[in-house]
Amino acid sequence: MVNGPRFSSRAESLEFQSHGWSIIGMTARGVAFGLVGWFLIQSAVRFDPAKAKSLDAALRTVVSQPFGQVMLGAIAAGLAAFGCFSLIEARYAKT
Numbered sequence: 187m188v189n190g191p192r193f194s195s196r197a198e199s200l201e202f203q204s205h206g207w208s209i210i211g212m213t214a215r216g217v218a219f220g221l222v223g224w225f226l227i228q229s230a231v232r233f234d235p236a237k238a239k240s241l242d243a244a245l246r247t248v249v250s251q252p253f254g255q256v257m258l259g260a261i262a263a264g265l266a267a268f269g270c271f272s273l274i275e276a277r278y279a280k281t
Contacts, residue, residue, distance in 0.1 A: 207267045207268070207270050207271035207274070208268075210263075210264050210267040211264055211266075211267040211268025211269070211270070211271045211272075212268065213264060214260070214261050214263070214264020214265050214267065214268060215264070215268050217261055217264070218241060218245070218261055218265065219241070221241075221245070221247075221248065222240070222244050225237060225239040225243075225244055226238050226239075245258060245261070248261070
């Protein structure tokens with residue numbers, strides 16, 4: 187259980203704990219898909235469809251940059267956090 191606010195159930199406690207996972211995960215997800223969007227915008231502005239990249243190609247571009255492995259690791263950790271949040275949310279969702 188979380189020290190701090192009192193919760194009436196374990197589900198409410200886990201929901202409170204998962205909030206941090208959701209922020210980290212959604213941010214990483216936004217960065218990953220933002221990269222794809224950036225390359226799509228670049229290809230549209232330059233009238234060069236070959237410049238459009240998939241998620242895989244966008245992440246390969248990130249890893250080739252200085253500190254790219256660190257950035258890719260941060261994105262991967264964030265996406266893992268999003269996965270954890272999604273599992274908690276699916277388990278304790280109120281239907």
